[in-house]
Amino acid sequence: MQQSTKALLRLREMILSGELGIDERLSEPRLVERIAVSRTPIRVALVRLEHEGLLEALPSGGYKIRMFDKQDIFDAIELRGTLEGLVARRAAENRPTRAALADLARPLATLDRILARERLSEDDFSHYMSANATFHDALLALAASPVLQESLTRSTAMPFASPSAFVMAQAGLPESRQILNIAQYQHHRLFEAIEAGESSRAEDLAREHARLAKRNLEVVLEHESAASQLPGLQLIKGATAG
């Protein structure tokens, strides 16, 4: 692994796990020492994490860990949904061939099979998340736009904005099954809309689909046991107090 990749991964992990003090300027020399790479890769990693939205630049130079309030997270989810809406719209307008649609239909069928089970094990949850990611990747491929792909990738890098941010944390909660059923209903309608070239409907569905993450966040924050499993919880202002 390259030094710069190592620095980036380790630094991101340290931020999300709470190893670094919030509300204070990050010390470059100390990071050099703890991560054991030289100064340039640390500097580059800091720049990248600022772009990702995990760090904020201080007016005096240097960086500190960025804190989020609930509205920031909701905005990040709305932003992701808006971009996924654009992707779905474009996918529908591209009028995909049967063969291209099959790449979307396969993970959809897998999700149906998983959700047909009466109870979901932790393994089922993992399979769900993986098939879900395949479905959304296939959607992105149908949009066939490097510019949109980059933009969406960037928007999901922000903590808590990712589609899977809350899924594992809520695996054990009673509300989670109903949320997965709704999500799968939306997946099916999205498929229908793209197949029929209904780009306006596809956009609306993708937006509303992303908003499930807001409900997930609320459900997780309401249950202390679930919240404690959420990576990066301490980055949400006031959340640890709950």
Add this chain to the structure above:
Amino acid sequence: MQQSTKALLRLREMILSGELGIDERLSEPRLVERIAVSRTPIRVALVRLEHEGLLEALPSGGYKIRMFDKQDIFDAIELRGTLEGLVARRAAENRPTRAALADLARPLATLDRILARERLSEDDFSHYMSANATFHDALLALAASPVLQESLTRSTAMPFASPSAFVMAQAGLPESRQILNIAQYQHHRLFEAIEAGESSRAEDLAREHARLAKRNLEVVLEHESAASQLPGLQLIKGATAG
């Protein structure tokens, strides 16, 4: 001409021209006498004009002329725009062939030719209105839906909601040229969106296009000379006072 058609046309004309007293119950016997048809065709014409929105049924039986306030007219325009948006969306989703698109391109080119003139004569205005109607009819044909066609036809029957309601009245006004230019710009974008299968964009454009009628209404009501040429002006509450 059938008795029922005669009764309908004459009665509508009497309402719009102000020949009948507003705010009073219409007398069937008097209408029978003035229009010179028997009672059943009058009764049928009254029912039809209630459906069109020109008459309202009285709780005690019978009908009176319906009055509109500005908000009613704005709502009727918004309603028409929403239906035209649905038509445009459907047209884009149907992915029309080159040949079908040509029916839309022809009136568009005619409109371009008319608007290339420095000043528009009254004849130019008439040609504009006719090519404009052809363009919108072609759009409706591309949607290929009897249900949507009926619904849109009904929504334009309401006085002042029709696309051409204000065009003649404002022909002489300085603002009118700029409004026609904007309208034609929107026609071109609508054509582009339908050609590209961008159904979401086509819907949005058609909605905003219809809202030009709101501006037209405001412009006409601001100019006494223009307002006096507006058929049915006396049906707008408070408009004659202006």
Add this chain to the structure above:
Amino acid sequence: MQQSTKALLRLREMILSGELGIDERLSEPRLVERIAVSRTPIRVALVRLEHEGLLEALPSGGYKIRMFDKQDIFDAIELRGTLEGLVARRAAENRPTRAALADLARPLATLDRILARERLSEDDFSHYMSANATFHDALLALAASPVLQESLTRSTAMPFASPSAFVMAQAGLPESRQILNIAQYQHHRLFEAIEAGESSRAEDLAREHARLAKRNLEVVLEHESAASQLPGLQLIKGATAG
């Protein structure tokens, strides 16, 4: 009951129940005899039912029963959804007061209580339909527009376009519970969007909500036992053969 009301109700019933031959010109004298009212109320009822979309005028004069294919019904549902979308958008833009929102919250809570039951009796279904109607009426009241109200009322008069068209027929089907859960999820999101003034989201949700009726229609037509309970089934081309 007035003669004209009697004629209208009885004639509508005769059409939906299959008492009248399809594909033939309706005979006015025979209707006069069977319904036992005079000719003018029959004539007026025929005009009204043409406006409702149950009859079509023949070029030679007179009327015959209108037949629908599946696409017509889908278009009528899409049309209703588009109008309900406009109503929901307007409701959100009107920024209703707490008190006005309570009229929407009450039937929502009733629906929650009904759906909390493990199995739904036929009575539960009736209560569901009634609370559902109250919810949608409250939505319409929040839009506060006579023009939109009329237009929506007209669009639901068309057979099979009404929100409740398929609910009773499918009461006994296994799919029906899942559809009701989705519907209620959408009701809650619609409430949220209107409360927050998110008019764009409210519109999208109302549209997608109406599209549940398409799924209902498909589910009902797939089950012979359910289809046979559907009033007006014989008006759908090819449906009885299934």
Add this chain to the structure above:
Amino acid sequence: MQQSTKALLRLREMILSGELGIDERLSEPRLVERIAVSRTPIRVALVRLEHEGLLEALPSGGYKIRMFDKQDIFDAIELRGTLEGLVARRAAENRPTRAALADLARPLATLDRILARERLSEDDFSHYMSANATFHDALLALAASPVLQESLTRSTAMPFASPSAFVMAQAGLPESRQILNIAQYQHHRLFEAIEAGESSRAEDLAREHARLAKRNLEVVLEHESAASQLPGLQLIKGATAG
């Protein structure tokens, strides 16, 4: 000026002006020499310009200048329009106070005054661009969301996606006046929609407004004299041949 800022500005300028060879790996030592800063600021500037979308990372390490085809630029414009649509939607939903709306009304009035002139000087164009930027900044302020602000800022950093990318290049073209009139018409409607809390309409208008940049690009590329004034022209595949 800090070394890292100097490196970033100079490197961006070198890319857009065509000083660096396209299609070859950028040499860090040569950049260190030409820009006269040390290696770390060069490295950081390269990372930032990759995030901006001006550079692409090579699989073998290092960077090369990114080339765009017309579809990429159209996608970047559509992306920006989608984000501006979200900003406008949010602004409308926030129901700005009179005072907050005044910040939007002021640049709008300035733009009206400039466009009232029969011919626009180069100075007028500069004032137009500055008032236009003020208008769009005020819109962003009304959305009151740091997350959306960041995202929009990032999307306009991409070359050719910026609202003002083509304005100066086309200042002398006959089509430019008509495009400015349309743009200002859209600004007024956007103001109206935000004032009325019509968030759905505000979103649609902002999207269509951004699409004017596509027309601008096409107009500029059609005129060799205008295209030659476009910074970064050589980054568009096939454009220099025109």
